[in-house]
Amino acid sequence: EDQVTQSPEALRLQEGESSSLNCSYTVSGLRGLFWYRQDPGKGPEFLFTLYSAGEEKEKERLKATLTKKESFLHITAPKPEDSATYLCAVQAVSGGSNYKLTFGKGTLLTVNP
Amino acid sequence: DTEVTQTPKHLVMGMTNKKSLKCEQHMGHRAMYWYKQKAKKPPELMFVYSYEKLSINESVPSRFSPECPNSSLLNLHLHALQPEDSALYLCASSPSGQGRQETQYFGPGTRLLVL
Numbered sequence: 001e002d003q004v005t006q007s008p009e010a011l012r013l014q015e016g017e018s019s020s021l022n023c024s025y026t027v028s029g030l031r032g033l034f035w036y037r038q039d040p041g042k043g044p045e046f047l048f049t050l051y052s053a054g055e056e057k058e059k060e061r062l063k064a065t066l067t068k069k070e071s072f073l074h075i076t077a078p079k080p081e082d083s084a085t086y087l088c089a090v091q092a093v094s095g096g097s098n099y100k101l102t103f104g105k106g107t108l109l110t111v112n113p
Numbered sequence: 114d115t116e117v118t119q120t121p122k123h124l125v126m127g128m129t130n131k132k133s134l135k136c137e138q139h140m141g142h143r144a145m146y147w148y149k150q151k152a153k154k155p156p157e158l159m160f161v162y163s164y165e166k167l168s169i170n171e172s173v174p175s176r177f178s179p180e181c182p183n184s185s186l187l188n189l190h191l192h193a194l195q196p197e198d199s200a201l202y203l204c205a206s207s208p209s210g211q212g213r214q215e216t217q218y219f220g221p222g223t224r225l226l227v228l
Binding site: 031032034036041042043044045046049087089091099100101103104105106 | 156168203217220
């Protein structure tokens with residue numbers, strides 16, 4: 001069974017204090033790993049898709065990396081507006097559906113000014 | 114443009130009401146999804162339509178009835194809901210559901226309250 005574990009569950013940072021969020025996964029075969037940002041009461045906002053180990057993607061203060069067992073979302077010099085829940089999801093190559101995403105429980109990030 | 118729109122934004126309904134949620138995308142995507150999300154939980158997949166045909170029903174109660182009138186539209190018809198059905202209902206779409214580039218893009222959601 002595909003599993004995704006995100007850590008920490010919650011993270012408080014001071015503005016400008018860089019850190020990383022972790023997403024560990026177990027899948028039969030990885031089709032893709034996705035990072036989303038979700039603000040309270042709103043839909044998840046797509047951030048990155050990673051497909052193979054060693055891949056990295058960047059967007060403003062965010063950088064996502066992927067290994068064979070985990071992904072990291074690095075946040076450099078965060079600002080209060082980066083406060084949100086960050087969701088990691090994986091899509092597996094399996095004999096069944098190609099549509100299913102297995103989500104982690106998310107990391108709630110709070111950035112204090 | 115990676116926009117998925119949903120209406121209404123908020124919905125309050127009684128247990129005997131019939132209502133519908135609507136979702137629209139104009140990205141040419143051929144796979145569309147309904148998710149349910151409870152507070153502080155990740156989204157849970159309910160239904161998947163691929164090329165306007167229902168591909169996945171995740172054992173969702175029959176009081177939820179999906180419909181895909183065309184490749185851009187997705188509806189969720191609600192009838193005789195229970196208070197525990199109160200949640201954020203999310204629509205998403207992806208190119209085809211079968212290719213390599215299958216990022217799912219989510220709409221803003223409909224906040225449903227069942228009284």
